[in-house]
Every structure is written in C-alpha cells, then in structure tokens.
Amino acid sequence: MLDLDFIRSNPDKVKKAVQNKGEKANLDEVLKLDTARREVITQLDNLRARRNKASDEVAQLKKSGQDAKAIITEMKTVSADIKRLEDEIKSVEDKLQQLLRWIPNIPADDVPIGIDAKSNLEVKHWGKRAEFSFAAKPHWEIGSNLGILDSETATRIAGSGFILLKGKGARLERALINFMIDLHTQEHNYCEIAPPFMANRQSMFATGQLPNLEQDMYATKEEDMFLIPTAEVPLTNIWRDTPIPEDDLPVYYTAYTPCFRRESGSYGKDTRGIVRVHQFDKVEMVKFVQPKTSFDELEKLLSDAESVLQALGLEYRVVKLSTGDMSFASAKTYDIEAWAPGLGRYLEVSSCSNFTDFQARRGNIKFRDKNGKLKFVHTLNGSGLALPRTLICLLETYQQPDGAVEIPKVLQPYMDGVTAIKHS
RNA sequence: GGAGAGGUGGCUGAGUGGUUGAAAGCGGCGGUCUUGAAAACCGCAGUCCUGCUUAGCGGGACCGGGGGUUCGAAUCCCUCCCUCUCCGCCA
Incomplete structure (x- = not known):
C-alpha cells in the first residue's frame, strides 16, 4: 500500500x-x-x-x-x-x-525498466561450470535410480506436483534445512522462528498475497485461512499492529517452513521433475529495518543467501529483476539462479526483495523513533534457499559416472558423515 | 463439540446513557531535592484522520470488529472475532 x-x-x-x-x-x-x-x-x-x-x-x-x-x-x-x-x-x-489495494509499490530508481524477464540484468556470476565426462542426467533420473526420489508414490498420495523423498534423500533434505538454518543463525545473526504454516486473510493482505494471488493459494473451506505460500507471510506478520522497540532494529528472522502453491495456470511449465511443485520446503529470511538502511540491508540479505550456494559449491548467477518481472509489493528484487547441469539451465533458488514501507503500511508495522514518533519500518525478505531446486542443482552437479552423488563437505556432518549417496 | 466468564491507554484496573480521552496504581519522560543515586514531591504524557495563517493552533474519530437504539453510547441491544475456565474428544 x-x-x-x-x-x-x-x-x-x-x-x-x-x-x-x-x-x-x-x-x-x-x-x-x-x-x-x-x-x-x-x-x-x-x-x-x-x-x-x-x-x-x-x-x-x-x-x-x-x-x-x-x-x-x-x-x-x-x-x-x-x-x-x-x-x-x-x-x-x-x-x-x-x-x-491494486496500486503496486514504486520500483527503485536503479531497477531496469521492462515488461518481463527479458529486461532483467545479470549482475554477478559465481563458480565454475561443472564438467562431465558423461552425459549429465536430470535429477529425476538420478533420484529414482538411487531410490531416494519417488514421484509416482507422491502422486498416488496427493496428486501430481508433489514430492516424496526417501531414505538418504529425505535425510539430505533435512540436512540442507538444518545446515541453512545453522548458517543464518550462527553466521548471519538471524533469530530462528518456527511459525504457523497457515495464515488468515489479514496476514495475507499485509504481505501482499491478497488480493492479487488469492487463486494461487490453498484455502481452507470452513475457517477462511490459507496455507502459506512462503514463510514470508508468518514472519512478516509477527509485528503486524505491534510497534517494534527501536533498539531492537534491525530485526532478523529465519524460518524453515513448507510452502504451498496451487501453481494454477502453469500447466506445461516444468512438468518433469521437481522444479515446480505444489508443496516444497524453504528456509526464509525476513528483516525489519530502519528506512534509511533498507537498500544496504538488501545487499546483505543477498549475500547471506549467496553464502549458502557458495558453501555448497554450486554455480550461480545473480539477476536484478526488471520492473515487469518483480512482484507487486517489491521496490527492488534480486533473484539468485543456480545452475542445474542435468537440465542445462539456471533455476531460481532465491528471491531477495526490499519492500520498503509497502508491507509495513498494509500491516501497520511501525517503530518509535528517537523523537517518540511512530514510523513505518521497511521490510525485506529472501529465500535462503528454496529446497527442491537446491536439491536438484546438488544432485545434478555432484552426480558421478556410476550414478552416485557426492555430498558437499559442509553437509556431511548433517548426514552422519556420509560422503556420497550410492546405489544400494 | 457442550457450558460459563471476559475483552477499557505501554501494563494492571475503575467506570449510575450526558465536560470520561477516560479514575487509580505501576511503568515512562521532564523537573525540585542530592556530591551522585534512591526515596519523596511537582509537572508532562495515546493513536489515527482532517483543516488552517503548518516547529504551532483548531476540529473530528477511536474503550476487540461491525451494525442498531438515542438529541447524546465505553455504558443498552444484535452480530462476528478473540482470550480464559470447566466438560467431552484427541497427538
């Protein structure tokens, strides 16, 4: 607003x-x-x-x-x-x-103008392209060969667009979550939150999912509640209608949650594998900051998200989104896209945005300044990171000629020292 | 799901339908006193909207949300939401 x-x-x-x-x-x-x-x-x-x-x-x-x-x-x-x-x-x-409600946030001055992703601007590239002595396989082949990814069973249970991980695959998912949360809490000073996975209409409005994205969310019939499409919703709403003590700023939160998205209207896109699914795990970061600092905080947020990929040794690029490609509520957004060798393309694994006071105004999120005046904070959020796509890049990047997948060093302590997932 | 109690300022907590934006206490801020601090005493303090001659001065709204009764509602009525207690069910 x-x-x-x-x-x-x-x-x-x-x-x-x-x-x-x-x-x-x-x-x-x-x-x-x-x-x-x-x-x-x-x-x-x-x-x-x-x-x-x-x-x-x-x-x-x-x-x-x-x-x-x-x-x-x-x-x-x-x-x-x-x-x-x-x-x-x-x-x-x-x-x-x-x-x-239908007036979007104003894009920052340095955001490229354009109607869609074609006008996005690559601002950074990190890592070396993985080379293979064999034809790199897509993750669904790697996963099903190793018996750690079973989409057919997930479909029987819930329908298409759901994931079932098994054995070391499930363990890898949990390892990634724990690794990311530990990194953000221990290295980047975020406070860990375990929030509700559902939210009411008011919360959805505050963060900007409503009214625009009502059709993209799963709603409950009896209670007028929604399954969260991202942890951004519960995390940002922690301070809705509640003044933040100025000394607490900046406030950094991180949380793991599943995310639920109907993805209606995206038929035909990314139908193979687990690139686009109805339920996925994500570690999210949310910040409440002094207005003056929000664009600097966005750069820091971006580097916090990047550090996950760097630790995992995955090649990625950072893209500054154009006006037409960024979200309704955002003033400036960076996407991080990691390279998936099996798919032969980049996948968006993180999106880091500064919403300035747009969400704060909708959710009445304020702080009291030195003169005792209530002012709107600026809010930011970024994925750190979205799991299935990170998992895809990991499986496809670290696949071996024999079908095994090596585990990056940083994850091994989270996997009981397992160094590779092999065919059993 | 059934029965009951209750939602008032940062907090606790008063409030016969008519100077009640709202007593009192705590906390907060400013002062007096003190070498300093505490105590004591005095004073100031909410949010939002709106107008103007805009470091200021008016006016209005706000006692969980919405509606109603009335010349007039924190106070009476209806409705929704939320919290608490007891019972039932359940991880």
Missing part, C-alpha cells in the same frame, strides 16, 4: 510505476475519491462538532432542570444528516481502499 499523501503529490511517479510493473490500477479514480473523501470529512466533522456542543448544552439544561426540547428537536435533523454523511464516507472509503 502506498501513502495516499504520496500518491496525491506524485501522481506521475505512481502512474509510471503502475505502467512499468504491468499492473492495472485506476489512479484517476483514486485521486477523485481522495478529494471527495476529504470534502465529506470536512462536512461531517463540522456537523459532529455541532452535535457535541449541543450535547453538552442538553446535559447542562437537564442538570439545572430546564427544558431542552428545542435543541433536541434541532439535533434530530443534524443527526440524520450525520448518518447520511457517515454512509457516504463509508462508501467512498471502501471504494478508495478497494482501488488502493
């Missing part, structure tokens, strides 16, 4: 942002409603002031035993007018809020 004040005084910037992000938002109507709103408020407040005054007079008259009929009769019509204006203001504000 943007500040109405900002929209009013910078309509051109907002218009440009809407356009560059490929969103549809009725800005002219917003400005019109904003004016109407303030006009009605002025009238309404004047009438209310009159009523308050009269109310005191009635009280005084009654106290001294005098007749107040005249005022009461007069106030009947005033009250009727107030009620009419209250209905009007409610309808105007409802419409305004409705439209405001």
Whole structure:
C-alpha cells in the first residue's frame, strides 16, 4: 500500500510505476475519491462538532432542570444528516481502499525498466561450470535410480506436483534445512522462528498475497485461512499492529517452513521433475529495518543467501529483476539462479526483495523513533534457499559416472558423515 | 463439540446513557531535592484522520470488529472475532 499523501503529490511517479510493473490500477479514480473523501470529512466533522456542543448544552439544561426540547428537536435533523454523511464516507472509503489495494509499490530508481524477464540484468556470476565426462542426467533420473526420489508414490498420495523423498534423500533434505538454518543463525545473526504454516486473510493482505494471488493459494473451506505460500507471510506478520522497540532494529528472522502453491495456470511449465511443485520446503529470511538502511540491508540479505550456494559449491548467477518481472509489493528484487547441469539451465533458488514501507503500511508495522514518533519500518525478505531446486542443482552437479552423488563437505556432518549417496 | 466468564491507554484496573480521552496504581519522560543515586514531591504524557495563517493552533474519530437504539453510547441491544475456565474428544 502506498501513502495516499504520496500518491496525491506524485501522481506521475505512481502512474509510471503502475505502467512499468504491468499492473492495472485506476489512479484517476483514486485521486477523485481522495478529494471527495476529504470534502465529506470536512462536512461531517463540522456537523459532529455541532452535535457535541449541543450535547453538552442538553446535559447542562437537564442538570439545572430546564427544558431542552428545542435543541433536541434541532439535533434530530443534524443527526440524520450525520448518518447520511457517515454512509457516504463509508462508501467512498471502501471504494478508495478497494482501488488502493491494486496500486503496486514504486520500483527503485536503479531497477531496469521492462515488461518481463527479458529486461532483467545479470549482475554477478559465481563458480565454475561443472564438467562431465558423461552425459549429465536430470535429477529425476538420478533420484529414482538411487531410490531416494519417488514421484509416482507422491502422486498416488496427493496428486501430481508433489514430492516424496526417501531414505538418504529425505535425510539430505533435512540436512540442507538444518545446515541453512545453522548458517543464518550462527553466521548471519538471524533469530530462528518456527511459525504457523497457515495464515488468515489479514496476514495475507499485509504481505501482499491478497488480493492479487488469492487463486494461487490453498484455502481452507470452513475457517477462511490459507496455507502459506512462503514463510514470508508468518514472519512478516509477527509485528503486524505491534510497534517494534527501536533498539531492537534491525530485526532478523529465519524460518524453515513448507510452502504451498496451487501453481494454477502453469500447466506445461516444468512438468518433469521437481522444479515446480505444489508443496516444497524453504528456509526464509525476513528483516525489519530502519528506512534509511533498507537498500544496504538488501545487499546483505543477498549475500547471506549467496553464502549458502557458495558453501555448497554450486554455480550461480545473480539477476536484478526488471520492473515487469518483480512482484507487486517489491521496490527492488534480486533473484539468485543456480545452475542445474542435468537440465542445462539456471533455476531460481532465491528471491531477495526490499519492500520498503509497502508491507509495513498494509500491516501497520511501525517503530518509535528517537523523537517518540511512530514510523513505518521497511521490510525485506529472501529465500535462503528454496529446497527442491537446491536439491536438484546438488544432485545434478555432484552426480558421478556410476550414478552416485557426492555430498558437499559442509553437509556431511548433517548426514552422519556420509560422503556420497550410492546405489544400494 | 457442550457450558460459563471476559475483552477499557505501554501494563494492571475503575467506570449510575450526558465536560470520561477516560479514575487509580505501576511503568515512562521532564523537573525540585542530592556530591551522585534512591526515596519523596511537582509537572508532562495515546493513536489515527482532517483543516488552517503548518516547529504551532483548531476540529473530528477511536474503550476487540461491525451494525442498531438515542438529541447524546465505553455504558443498552444484535452480530462476528478473540482470550480464559470447566466438560467431552484427541497427538
């Protein structure tokens, strides 16, 4: 959500942002409603002031035993007018809020302008391309050959687009989660959280999943709750409607959660393997920071996510997303894409964004500054990392001619010292 | 799922339908006193919206959310949400 004040005084910037992000938002109507709103408020407040005054007079008259009929009769019509204006203001504000929800965050100045991923900008490359003396296999072949990945069974249990890991495969998943969480808590100062995996409508609105992505989420029928599509939702909502003590800033949280996504409309994309699934594990990082520092914090967040790939020895590149490719709520986003040799392409394993005060405004997340004033924080989040795709890159990068997969050194302590997953 | 109790300021906790933005206590901030601190005493303190002659001054709203009754609602009525206690069920 943007500040109405900002929209009013910078309509051109907002218009440009809407356009560059490929969103549809009725800005002219917003400005019109904003004016109407303030006009009605002025009238309404004047009438209310009159009523308050009269109310005191009635009280005084009654106290001294005098007749107040005249005022009461007069106030009947005033009250009727107030009620009419209250209905009007409610309808105007409802419409305004409705439209405001669809206005995206303003992209930062250094974000490349473009309608889609074609305008993204590669800003960094790390690691050497893995070379193979044989034809590198895709992960689903490696996984099923080793008996650690069983998609058919997952399909029987839940349907297509679900993963079942087995034996060392399941263990590897758990090892990755533990390794990542330990790295972020021990090296990068994040506080570990184990949050709810479901969230209510208000939480989903605060982080920006609603209203845009309602169809992409799994919802419960009876309770109007949603399965979280990312830990960003519960983590960011920890401070919703709750001022953060300034001394606590910056606040860093990390959490492992499963993520649930319907992926409706993505049929035909990534149907093989586990690149795109309905449920996947992810370690997420979320930050609440002082507004001035948020873009620096984004760079740090990015490097925290990168350090996972570096430790695992996986080749990757960092891409700065263009206006059209980044999310509705983001001001600036970096994607990290790791190389999957078997697939022969990069996979997005992390997305690190600065939401500036966009989510904070929606979720009323504030801190008290030195002068005692409440101000919106800036929020950021980044995957650190998404598991199935990291697992894909790992299996495909460390596959051996005999079908075994070597385990990177940093993970071995998390695997009881296992150095490779071999055919059993 | 059944029965009951309750949601008031940063916290605890009062509040006969009419100067109640709201007593009191704690905590907080500023001061007096003190070499310093504590204690004591005095004073200040909420959020949001809006207007203007915008370091300020007005006005309005806010006592879980929404609706209703009334000239007037923290107070009465309806409804939803949440918390707590007991029973049942259950990892």
